[in-house]
Amino acid sequence: MTRQERSTPPQQQYAERSYRSPAALVGGVLLLLLGLWLGGDALLRGATDTKLMALFALLLGAPLVVAYTVRPLVRAGEDRLTVRNPFRTITLPWGAVQDLRASFSTEVSTAGGKYQLWAIPVSLRQRKKVSRQAMRGADTSRPRFGPNADAGGPVPRAMADQALDELREIKERAADRESAQGEPVVRWSYAVIAPAVVGAVGLAVMIAL
Incomplete structure:
Protein backbone atom coordinates (compact mmCIF):
# COMPACT_ATOMS: atom_id res chain seq x y z
CA MET A 1 0.00 0.00 0.00
CA PRO A 72 -43.68 13.82 0.99
CA LEU A 73 -40.11 12.51 1.04
CA VAL A 74 -38.12 9.86 2.87
CA ARG A 75 -34.36 10.46 3.08
CA ALA A 76 -32.11 7.76 4.51
CA GLY A 77 -28.68 8.86 5.66
CA GLU A 78 -25.97 6.92 7.41
CA ASP A 79 -26.99 8.19 10.86
CA ARG A 80 -30.66 9.16 10.63
CA LEU A 81 -33.90 8.76 8.75
CA THR A 82 -35.77 11.92 7.73
CA VAL A 83 -39.50 11.53 7.06
CA ARG A 84 -41.22 14.48 5.42
CA ASN A 85 -44.98 14.01 5.60
CA PRO A 86 -47.73 16.47 4.53
CA PHE A 87 -47.64 18.61 7.67
CA ARG A 88 -44.66 17.37 9.69
CA THR A 89 -40.99 16.54 9.29
CA ILE A 90 -39.73 13.76 11.56
CA THR A 91 -36.01 13.24 12.07
CA LEU A 92 -35.24 9.80 13.48
CA PRO A 93 -31.74 8.68 14.49
CA TRP A 94 -31.41 5.08 13.40
CA GLY A 95 -30.91 4.03 17.01
CA ALA A 96 -34.45 5.24 17.79
CA VAL A 97 -36.02 3.20 14.97
CA GLN A 98 -37.51 -0.06 16.23
CA ASP A 99 -39.24 -1.40 13.14
CA LEU A 100 -40.17 -0.65 9.53
CA ARG A 101 -43.24 -2.35 8.12
CA ALA A 102 -45.69 -2.22 5.24
CA SER A 103 -49.26 -3.52 5.34
CA PHE A 104 -51.84 -1.18 3.83
CA SER A 105 -49.36 1.68 4.32
CA THR A 106 -45.69 1.96 5.21
CA GLU A 107 -44.72 3.08 8.70
CA VAL A 108 -41.75 3.38 11.02
CA SER A 109 -42.06 2.50 14.71
CA THR A 110 -40.19 4.07 17.63
CA ALA A 111 -40.53 3.81 21.39
CA GLY A 112 -42.69 6.94 21.33
CA GLY A 113 -45.07 5.96 18.55
CA LYS A 114 -45.49 5.26 14.85
CA TYR A 115 -45.06 7.53 11.84
CA GLN A 116 -46.46 6.88 8.38
CA LEU A 117 -44.17 7.10 5.35
CA TRP A 118 -46.29 9.05 2.86
CA ALA A 119 -43.52 9.04 0.26
CA ILE A 120 -43.53 5.22 0.02
CA PRO A 121 -47.12 4.21 -0.78
CA VAL A 122 -48.24 0.58 -0.79
CA SER A 123 -49.84 -0.65 -4.00
CA LEU A 124 -51.94 -3.76 -3.37
CA ARG A 125 -52.34 -4.19 -7.13
CA GLN A 126 -48.57 -4.21 -7.59
CA ARG A 127 -48.18 -6.71 -4.75
CA LYS A 128 -50.67 -9.09 -6.38
CA LYS A 129 -48.86 -8.77 -9.70
CA VAL A 130 -45.49 -9.47 -8.10
CA SER A 131 -46.98 -12.42 -6.19
CA ARG A 132 -48.27 -13.94 -9.43
CA GLN A 133 -44.85 -13.49 -11.04
CA ALA A 134 -43.17 -15.18 -8.07
CA MET A 135 -45.60 -18.11 -8.24
CA ARG A 136 -44.91 -18.56 -11.95
CA GLY A 137 -41.20 -18.47 -11.25
CA ALA A 138 -41.58 -21.18 -8.59
CA ASP A 139 -43.52 -23.51 -10.92
CA THR A 140 -41.14 -26.45 -11.37
CA SER A 141 -43.38 -28.03 -14.00
CA ARG A 142 -42.37 -25.39 -16.54
CA PRO A 143 -39.73 -26.45 -19.11
CA ARG A 144 -36.17 -25.50 -18.33
CA PHE A 145 -35.32 -24.81 -21.98
CA GLY A 146 -37.13 -23.26 -24.95
CA PRO A 147 -39.36 -20.20 -25.35
CA ASN A 148 -41.35 -20.95 -22.15
CA ALA A 149 -38.34 -21.53 -19.94
CA ASP A 150 -38.05 -19.54 -16.76
CA ALA A 151 -35.31 -16.94 -17.04
CA GLY A 152 -34.46 -17.27 -13.35
CA GLY A 153 -33.12 -14.37 -11.32
CA PRO A 154 -34.10 -12.89 -7.98
CA VAL A 155 -37.63 -13.12 -6.60
CA PRO A 156 -39.51 -9.93 -7.59
CA ARG A 157 -40.54 -7.50 -4.88
CA ALA A 158 -43.09 -4.68 -4.79
CA MET A 159 -41.56 -1.20 -4.77
CA ALA A 160 -42.66 -0.43 -1.19
CA ASP A 161 -41.31 -3.75 0.13
CA GLN A 162 -38.04 -3.26 -1.74
CA ALA A 163 -37.64 0.25 -0.30
CA LEU A 164 -38.24 -1.01 3.24
CA ASP A 165 -35.68 -3.79 2.71
CA GLU A 166 -33.11 -1.13 1.83
CA LEU A 167 -34.06 0.97 4.86
CA ARG A 168 -33.79 -2.04 7.18
CA GLU A 169 -30.33 -2.76 5.78
CA ILE A 170 -29.18 0.80 6.55
CA LYS A 171 -30.73 0.58 10.03
CA GLU A 172 -28.87 -2.64 10.81
CA ARG A 173 -25.55 -1.11 9.79
CA ALA A 174 -26.14 1.94 11.99
CA ALA A 175 -27.61 0.13 15.01
CA ASP A 176 -24.51 0.43 17.23
CA ARG A 177 -23.00 3.58 15.77
CA GLU A 178 -22.71 6.35 18.38
CA SER A 179 -23.55 9.09 15.88
CA ALA A 180 -26.83 7.32 15.04
CA GLN A 181 -28.21 7.53 18.58
CA GLY A 182 -30.66 10.11 19.94
CA GLU A 183 -34.32 11.01 20.24
CA PRO A 184 -36.83 11.68 17.44
CA VAL A 185 -37.41 15.32 16.52
CA VAL A 186 -40.79 16.41 15.08
CA ARG A 187 -41.27 19.78 13.36
CA TRP A 188 -44.54 21.14 11.98
Whole structure:
Protein backbone atom coordinates (compact mmCIF):
# COMPACT_ATOMS: atom_id res chain seq x y z
CA MET A 1 0.00 0.00 0.00
CA THR A 2 1.44 3.40 -0.97
CA ARG A 3 1.64 6.43 1.30
CA GLN A 4 -1.11 8.15 -0.72
CA GLU A 5 -3.44 5.16 -0.26
CA ARG A 6 -2.80 5.11 3.52
CA SER A 7 -3.53 8.83 3.89
CA THR A 8 -6.78 8.75 1.90
CA PRO A 9 -9.77 8.71 4.30
CA PRO A 10 -12.24 5.86 3.78
CA GLN A 11 -15.35 6.84 1.86
CA GLN A 12 -18.87 6.01 2.92
CA GLN A 13 -19.97 2.67 1.56
CA TYR A 14 -23.50 3.89 0.81
CA ALA A 15 -24.66 7.27 -0.37
CA GLU A 16 -27.74 8.97 1.02
CA ARG A 17 -30.93 7.60 -0.48
CA SER A 18 -34.19 9.42 -1.15
CA TYR A 19 -37.62 7.97 -1.82
CA ARG A 20 -40.61 9.70 -3.42
CA SER A 21 -43.76 8.68 -5.27
CA PRO A 22 -43.42 9.58 -8.99
CA ALA A 23 -47.17 9.19 -9.51
CA ALA A 24 -47.91 11.63 -6.69
CA LEU A 25 -45.42 14.15 -8.08
CA VAL A 26 -46.94 14.05 -11.55
CA GLY A 27 -50.49 14.25 -10.22
CA GLY A 28 -49.60 17.13 -7.93
CA VAL A 29 -47.98 19.18 -10.68
CA LEU A 30 -51.00 18.65 -12.96
CA LEU A 31 -53.42 19.68 -10.19
CA LEU A 32 -51.38 22.80 -9.44
CA LEU A 33 -51.32 23.80 -13.10
CA LEU A 34 -55.08 23.27 -13.37
CA GLY A 35 -55.74 25.26 -10.20
CA LEU A 36 -53.51 28.13 -11.28
CA TRP A 37 -55.19 28.24 -14.68
CA LEU A 38 -58.72 28.34 -13.28
CA GLY A 39 -57.85 30.56 -10.33
CA GLY A 40 -55.76 32.92 -12.45
CA ASP A 41 -58.59 33.33 -14.92
CA ALA A 42 -61.01 34.18 -12.10
CA LEU A 43 -58.55 36.68 -10.60
CA LEU A 44 -58.10 38.44 -13.92
CA ARG A 45 -61.67 38.49 -15.24
CA GLY A 46 -63.99 37.96 -12.29
CA ALA A 47 -65.91 40.43 -10.18
CA THR A 48 -64.59 41.50 -6.78
CA ASP A 49 -66.35 38.71 -4.88
CA THR A 50 -65.21 36.16 -7.45
CA LYS A 51 -61.62 37.35 -7.18
CA LEU A 52 -61.69 37.03 -3.39
CA MET A 53 -63.19 33.55 -3.60
CA ALA A 54 -60.55 32.51 -6.12
CA LEU A 55 -57.76 33.96 -3.98
CA PHE A 56 -58.88 32.15 -0.82
CA ALA A 57 -59.47 28.92 -2.78
CA LEU A 58 -55.91 29.06 -4.10
CA LEU A 59 -54.57 29.79 -0.62
CA LEU A 60 -56.40 26.72 0.67
CA GLY A 61 -56.00 24.35 -2.26
CA ALA A 62 -52.44 24.92 -3.45
CA PRO A 63 -50.75 24.21 -0.07
CA LEU A 64 -52.86 21.09 0.41
CA VAL A 65 -51.97 19.77 -3.04
CA VAL A 66 -48.29 20.46 -2.37
CA ALA A 67 -48.53 18.86 1.08
CA TYR A 68 -50.01 15.58 -0.12
CA THR A 69 -48.23 15.16 -3.47
CA VAL A 70 -45.00 17.16 -3.82
CA ARG A 71 -43.82 17.48 -0.23
CA PRO A 72 -43.68 13.82 0.99
CA LEU A 73 -40.11 12.51 1.04
CA VAL A 74 -38.12 9.86 2.87
CA ARG A 75 -34.36 10.46 3.08
CA ALA A 76 -32.11 7.76 4.51
CA GLY A 77 -28.68 8.86 5.66
CA GLU A 78 -25.97 6.92 7.41
CA ASP A 79 -26.99 8.19 10.86
CA ARG A 80 -30.66 9.16 10.63
CA LEU A 81 -33.90 8.76 8.75
CA THR A 82 -35.77 11.92 7.73
CA VAL A 83 -39.50 11.53 7.06
CA ARG A 84 -41.22 14.48 5.42
CA ASN A 85 -44.98 14.01 5.60
CA PRO A 86 -47.73 16.47 4.53
CA PHE A 87 -47.64 18.61 7.67
CA ARG A 88 -44.66 17.37 9.69
CA THR A 89 -40.99 16.54 9.29
CA ILE A 90 -39.73 13.76 11.56
CA THR A 91 -36.01 13.24 12.07
CA LEU A 92 -35.24 9.80 13.48
CA PRO A 93 -31.74 8.68 14.49
CA TRP A 94 -31.41 5.08 13.40
CA GLY A 95 -30.91 4.03 17.01
CA ALA A 96 -34.45 5.24 17.79
CA VAL A 97 -36.02 3.20 14.97
CA GLN A 98 -37.51 -0.06 16.23
CA ASP A 99 -39.24 -1.40 13.14
CA LEU A 100 -40.17 -0.65 9.53
CA ARG A 101 -43.24 -2.35 8.12
CA ALA A 102 -45.69 -2.22 5.24
CA SER A 103 -49.26 -3.52 5.34
CA PHE A 104 -51.84 -1.18 3.83
CA SER A 105 -49.36 1.68 4.32
CA THR A 106 -45.69 1.96 5.21
CA GLU A 107 -44.72 3.08 8.70
CA VAL A 108 -41.75 3.38 11.02
CA SER A 109 -42.06 2.50 14.71
CA THR A 110 -40.19 4.07 17.63
CA ALA A 111 -40.53 3.81 21.39
CA GLY A 112 -42.69 6.94 21.33
CA GLY A 113 -45.07 5.96 18.55
CA LYS A 114 -45.49 5.26 14.85
CA TYR A 115 -45.06 7.53 11.84
CA GLN A 116 -46.46 6.88 8.38
CA LEU A 117 -44.17 7.10 5.35
CA TRP A 118 -46.29 9.05 2.86
CA ALA A 119 -43.52 9.04 0.26
CA ILE A 120 -43.53 5.22 0.02
CA PRO A 121 -47.12 4.21 -0.78
CA VAL A 122 -48.24 0.58 -0.79
CA SER A 123 -49.84 -0.65 -4.00
CA LEU A 124 -51.94 -3.76 -3.37
CA ARG A 125 -52.34 -4.19 -7.13
CA GLN A 126 -48.57 -4.21 -7.59
CA ARG A 127 -48.18 -6.71 -4.75
CA LYS A 128 -50.67 -9.09 -6.38
CA LYS A 129 -48.86 -8.77 -9.70
CA VAL A 130 -45.49 -9.47 -8.10
CA SER A 131 -46.98 -12.42 -6.19
CA ARG A 132 -48.27 -13.94 -9.43
CA GLN A 133 -44.85 -13.49 -11.04
CA ALA A 134 -43.17 -15.18 -8.07
CA MET A 135 -45.60 -18.11 -8.24
CA ARG A 136 -44.91 -18.56 -11.95
CA GLY A 137 -41.20 -18.47 -11.25
CA ALA A 138 -41.58 -21.18 -8.59
CA ASP A 139 -43.52 -23.51 -10.92
CA THR A 140 -41.14 -26.45 -11.37
CA SER A 141 -43.38 -28.03 -14.00
CA ARG A 142 -42.37 -25.39 -16.54
CA PRO A 143 -39.73 -26.45 -19.11
CA ARG A 144 -36.17 -25.50 -18.33
CA PHE A 145 -35.32 -24.81 -21.98
CA GLY A 146 -37.13 -23.26 -24.95
CA PRO A 147 -39.36 -20.20 -25.35
CA ASN A 148 -41.35 -20.95 -22.15
CA ALA A 149 -38.34 -21.53 -19.94
CA ASP A 150 -38.05 -19.54 -16.76
CA ALA A 151 -35.31 -16.94 -17.04
CA GLY A 152 -34.46 -17.27 -13.35
CA GLY A 153 -33.12 -14.37 -11.32
CA PRO A 154 -34.10 -12.89 -7.98
CA VAL A 155 -37.63 -13.12 -6.60
CA PRO A 156 -39.51 -9.93 -7.59
CA ARG A 157 -40.54 -7.50 -4.88
CA ALA A 158 -43.09 -4.68 -4.79
CA MET A 159 -41.56 -1.20 -4.77
CA ALA A 160 -42.66 -0.43 -1.19
CA ASP A 161 -41.31 -3.75 0.13
CA GLN A 162 -38.04 -3.26 -1.74
CA ALA A 163 -37.64 0.25 -0.30
CA LEU A 164 -38.24 -1.01 3.24
CA ASP A 165 -35.68 -3.79 2.71
CA GLU A 166 -33.11 -1.13 1.83
CA LEU A 167 -34.06 0.97 4.86
CA ARG A 168 -33.79 -2.04 7.18
CA GLU A 169 -30.33 -2.76 5.78
CA ILE A 170 -29.18 0.80 6.55
CA LYS A 171 -30.73 0.58 10.03
CA GLU A 172 -28.87 -2.64 10.81
CA ARG A 173 -25.55 -1.11 9.79
CA ALA A 174 -26.14 1.94 11.99
CA ALA A 175 -27.61 0.13 15.01
CA ASP A 176 -24.51 0.43 17.23
CA ARG A 177 -23.00 3.58 15.77
CA GLU A 178 -22.71 6.35 18.38
CA SER A 179 -23.55 9.09 15.88
CA ALA A 180 -26.83 7.32 15.04
CA GLN A 181 -28.21 7.53 18.58
CA GLY A 182 -30.66 10.11 19.94
CA GLU A 183 -34.32 11.01 20.24
CA PRO A 184 -36.83 11.68 17.44
CA VAL A 185 -37.41 15.32 16.52
CA VAL A 186 -40.79 16.41 15.08
CA ARG A 187 -41.27 19.78 13.36
CA TRP A 188 -44.54 21.14 11.98
CA SER A 189 -44.59 22.65 8.49
CA TYR A 190 -46.13 26.07 9.16
CA ALA A 191 -45.33 27.16 5.59
CA VAL A 192 -48.03 24.72 4.48
CA ILE A 193 -50.42 25.05 7.42
CA ALA A 194 -50.59 28.88 7.67
CA PRO A 195 -51.79 29.73 4.12
CA ALA A 196 -54.22 26.79 4.16
CA VAL A 197 -55.78 28.08 7.40
CA VAL A 198 -56.02 31.61 5.98
CA GLY A 199 -57.67 30.27 2.85
CA ALA A 200 -60.15 28.15 4.81
CA VAL A 201 -61.12 31.05 7.09
CA GLY A 202 -61.45 33.42 4.13
CA LEU A 203 -63.69 31.00 2.24
CA ALA A 204 -65.85 30.45 5.32
CA VAL A 205 -66.30 34.23 5.73
CA MET A 206 -67.12 34.73 2.04
CA ILE A 207 -69.70 31.94 2.09
CA ALA A 208 -71.27 33.28 5.28
CA LEU A 209 -71.70 36.80 3.85
